[in-house]
Amino acid sequence: MSQGKTAKYPKVLIVEDDPIISKSIKIQFEKINYVVKTVASVKEAWDCLSEFKPTAVVLDLLLPDKNGFEFLKEVRESEKWKTMPIIITTNLDTEEDIDKAYLLSAAEYLVKSDLTLVELVNKVTNHINLSTYSQKTLS
């Protein structure tokens, strides 16, 4: 991947422990030329955050080392990443989880099985566009 492409296109970090879903979402983002990195745990996500500098994070909730909510909370508490759009993608859909996600300032709560890949990627793209527009306006 060239440095030019990395600078030009948004970067999405996918934190998802199911390899098939992770791979599928990656393919769909790459179709629209987004730069994608996939990790399968919270630890890996933190490890690559500073280096990869994602525009947005697609975050699953049930992860092998930590709960996705913990990652969300930690990110929101860090000065550097607190405004980054984080989109929860999960197959859990209890009212408690949805409320918790929005309380922790998740950009959106998406139930993977209810959406097509196109719909999922479109929703994430919207949030990235909105975030980019806001940053430009503010700067």
Place this chain on the structure above:
Amino acid sequence: MFSWERISRNIHLNILFLTLVIITPVIIFIFYLNLTQLKRAEEIEIDRLSNTANLISTSYIQVVEGARQLLITLSVSGQIQEINCSEYLAGLLSKYQRYSNISYANLNGEVLCSGVPLVKDVNVSERLFFKSTISDKDFSVGEYSIGPVTGKPIITFGFPYENEQGQLQGVVYASIDLNWLSNLTKNFEVDDKVQVLVLDWKGRILANYPDQTRMLGQTFPDISDSGIKETSGVDGIERIYAFEKIGTLKDGPIVAVGMTEVEIYKDSNKEFNKSIIISLLIAFLSSIFGFWMGSLILKRIVAELEKIQELRRSFVSLVSHQLRTPLTGIKYLSEILISQSIGKLNSKQTEFTKNIESAANRLIFMVRTLLDISKLELEKPKLDLEKVNLSEVFKQEKDNINQLFKKSKLGFKFLNKKKVVVYADVKLMRQAVSILLTNAAKYSHPGTTVFIDIRREEKICSVRVINTGIPIDSNDLILIFDKFFRGKGAQQKNEEGSGLGLYLCKLIVEAHGGNITVSQKNNGETTFIFSLPMV
């Protein structure tokens, strides 16, 4: 969720009822024991009354015997034949103060000697003691009278006086001062609550305690020789009296010892009331303790049940997640394949991949439906109630499945244009409406119209979804809302159904306090009617 408040209301009543069921026979038994004790106490009191009467009677016998001995001595001494007999009798009077007078009368009743000096001639021939002594030639007793010489209330004892040849010459007699007799009762140390009377054979009061002399000479209304009798005294107060005759004299005096019922039962009633209060207190405390213990045990059980429910809920949610994750994988991969972004597919491959995607979607839908069902089955769902315009819900849900309507060229019409607003969980209501409309669209004959009729009927809102399509077997109608049930017609027409939709629909309507039914006409017109409360 198992709500303590929700079930405890009835459970608390149940515990209370159970405690009372256990306690009541105990109270009845204690009551019975106390009642027996009360009766026993009454018997003891009445026995005590009889014993007192007996005791007092015995004491009075000594008075009577004293009089007899005195008169016998007087009769045999010959002193009454002496000229100074009155002086002799006066000497005796000063010695025996109980007597108000001691006299001697001849056979005509003329008093010849008197301890109290005579101021005029006195004749006692009409007096009972005189007549009895003359006729029986034996020691006799008279009745209440006022002494003709002393003017004091008296009772007189007489004894025949015979000469040496045994011929009856007259009667020696001694009169006992009734005031002295009444004072004598003081010595018996009887309770103030007890009334002691000495009566003559006619029932006239010779002595009276504790009122002393107040009632002397008055007639006791209902006299008896012996035994127990409940009757009114001269003061009109009802008492239980124990009667006992003094000695064996004919027409001899009688002792009556009386006590009011209130006084007789006072102590035993006090004891009875005390034990009943203690028993009730114990019963009350036991009830409180039982209630408290029962509640504590129940709380523990409910907490356990809540824990189990929570585990089940988490389990269902987790199982649903675990099932949906691989299905999502299949769905996403199918989508990528169908989009041909990673390589071209021929038409057969495209068709089969679409089939895979469709199957994955059906399974995902079924898992979601099962999860919704389990939520509604497991607990009384927490409804997020808000004002819902039902026509709007129908319109929106119809738009969501417009493809199905278009496919069969179905019409969609409201029979009633009135706006009906109900309080409902909009998310669940949409789900129920979606199920009914999807079914109507799937099973209607092409070109027909699905009618919606929403009406407010007093306190309920009734909603009818009417379509004309493949008829439902009459045997299937009653089973159509059962879990996993699919009618024969439905199976032939559409193999994609899960048999869960109408069951979920029923659960949603019932969770709102309503009900759902289905009816069918011969022409295949099927009507699903559900009602919701307006409040």
